[in-house]
Amino acid sequence: MTVDGRRAFGTGAREALGVPAAVLGAGFLGYGSLAADAGYPVWLTLAATFAIWALPGQLVLMEMQAGGAAVLATVLAVSLSAARFFPMTLTLMPLMRDGSSKRRLWQFLLAAQLVSMTTWAVAIRRFEDRDLEDLEARWQYFIGFSAVCIGAAAVCAVIGQLLIGALPPLARFGLALLTPLYFFVTLVGEARSKASITALVCGAAVALLLHAVAPGWSLLGAGFIGGTAAYLLQRAHANRH
Amino acid sequence: MPTATDIGLMILACGLATWLWRGLGVLLSGRLNPQSAMFEWVSCVAYALVAGLVARIIVAPSGLLAQTALMDRLLACAVAFIAWRLARRNMFVGLVCGVGFFMAAGYVRTVII
Numbered sequence: 001m002t003v004d005g006r007r008a009f010g011t012g013a014r015e016a017l018g019v020p021a022a023v024l025g026a027g028f029l030g031y032g033s034l035a036a037d038a039g040y041p042v043w044l045t046l047a048a049t050f051a052i053w054a055l056p057g058q059l060v061l062m063e064m065q066a067g068g069a070a071v072l073a074t075v076l077a078v079s080l081s082a083a084r085f086f087p088m089t090l091t092l093m094p095l096m097r098d099g100s101s102k103r104r105l106w107q108f109l110l111a112a113q114l115v116s117m118t119t120w121a122v123a124i125r126r127f128e129d130r131d132l133e134d135l136e137a138r139w140q141y142f143i144g145f146s147a148v149c150i151g152a153a154a155v156c157a158v159i160g161q162l163l164i165g166a167l168p169p170l171a172r173f174g175l176a177l178l179t180p181l182y183f184f185v186t187l188v189g190e191a192r193s194k195a196s197i198t199a200l201v202c203g204a205a206v207a208l209l210l211h212a213v214a215p216g217w218s219l220l221g222a223g224f225i226g227g228t229a230a231y232l233l234q235r236a237h238a239n240r241h
Numbered sequence: 242m243p244t245a246t247d248i249g250l251m252i253l254a255c256g257l258a259t260w261l262w263r264g265l266g267v268l269l270s271g272r273l274n275p276q277s278a279m280f281e282w283v284s285c286v287a288y289a290l291v292a293g294l295v296a297r298i299i300v301a302p303s304g305l306l307a308q309t310a311l312m313d314r315l316l317a318c319a320v321a322f323i324a325w326r327l328a329r330r331n332m333f334v335g336l337v338c339g340v341g342f343f344m345a346a347g348y349v350r351t352v353i354i
Contacts, residue, residue: 023332037304044248051256056291061255063294065243066303074251079258081290083283087275089266097270105267112263164305170351174344176305177314180298181321181339185332187292188322199289207293211301222293227286234281 008137012144015126020118020145021152027055028153030178032160037176038062045157053116053150054082059179060219069216077219088120095127096138103139111139114146195234202226309347317343 028049035045040062048058057078064074089112097108123142132138164172191197203226210218243251298306299314306314321339328334 026332026336034304039242040248041245044245044252047249048252048256051252052259054259056294057255057259059298060290060294061251063297063303065248065251071251071254075254075258077290078255079261080283081287081294082259082262083287085259085262086266086283087280089263090270090273090275093267093270108267109264112267113260115263115266170344170347172305173309173347174340177309177317177343178336178340180295180302180306180314181318181336182332183291183295184299184318185321185325185335185339187288187295189325189330190288195285196288199285200292203289203292204296206289207296208300211297218297219290219293222296223286223290226289226292227282230285230289231282234285235278 006140008132008134008140009144011131012141012146013148015122016145016148016152020122021148024118024149025152025156027179027182028156029160029163030175030180030182031055031058032157032162033164033172033175034059034062034179035157036161036164038066040161042158042161045161046154049154049157050150052078052082053113054085055179056081056183059183064216064219067215073216073220077223080220080223084117085115089115092120092123095124096135096142098135101135103136111143111146114142114150116146116149119146119149193234194237195230198233199226199230202229309343310350313343313346313350316346 031049032045035048040048048061052058052061060078060081061074064077069077092115093108093112096111097103119142122145123138126132126141127138132141160175164175167175187200191200203222206225207218207222210221214221299318300311302309302314317339320342321335324338325332325335
């Protein structure tokens with residue numbers, strides 16, 4: 001490890017320790033409480049956080065398993081909810097790796113597990129800065145930043161899990177609503193184009209309609225129907241210009 | 242209710258299925274255009290799927306939240322969103338206001354009923 005590299009690791013860790021870790025922590029605090037409610041022991045809450053490392057997917061798994069959905073449908077839905085990681089990793093990796101890279105392929109394949117909405121968005125923005133021009137520094141920064149994010153998420157999930165049993169009923173309800181609220185605000189706040197509003201409305205409507213007839217398939221249906229409708233609208237809009 | 246082993250195996254399977262997207266991104270980086278039609282479609286599907294998830298948890302929750310009133314959950318969403326906008330997209334303000342409203346509404350219900 002070069003001196004520069006070690007400094008970049010620390011820089012990443014320090015920059016994660018503020019708002020990014022706190023916002024993630026709020027989401028995972030609620031997740032821990034929902035996991036306890038769904039009957040997860042602490043070690044499974046942690047296992048899900050480390051193995052999946054995508055809060056929407058972790059919630060999809062919990063919801064569908066609690067509802068007794070088919071195994072294949074569940075795995076497919078969790079995976080699809082994280083499909084955005086593909087184009088995200090695709091754009092992030094060339095910024096950390098080129099032909100001369102001293103890091104091996106397996107190291108990048110492992111580091112890819114750290115890619116999440118938060119870590120990706122910050123890394124893409126920060127890698128444009130002068131202090132992170134060096135590929136090794138970028139790698140170190142990304143690992144340091146991600147490590148703090150995952151650590152904060154794990155600690156908060158455990159706190160949420162332990163807290164839910166100790167709180168009075170009203171506070172327990174509030175904690176359980178934390179993560180759904182977090183997603184609601186994020187999703188609605190993100191919906192700026194006609195296409196994303198369509199995806200939002202169609203996805204919600206289809207999920208609720210299918211919930212009554214085929215609950216195990218409602219999320220997949222929401223994704224495919226709402227997503228395809230949004231996509232077609234986006235295409236039609238793009239072709240007009 | 243699924244056993245801990247069931248949940249554990251599913252977590253493993255879902256972890257792998259999620260990592261697949263990340264791993265493919267590493268293997269194919271530089272060889273695929275992230276602006277292609279396929280990716281646009283896939284992001285739309287992911288977005289709609291998560292929208293469906295949130296709608297389901299808010300409108301038809303299982304477990305703890307099933308004991309709360311639908312109207313309170315819907316209003317809490319509105320309060321959180323409005324507070325978030327007013328506080329210049331500060332997530333903490335949004336969450337604190339939403340959760341605070343939700344607990345207050347629940348308290349008022351216990352007093353009235």
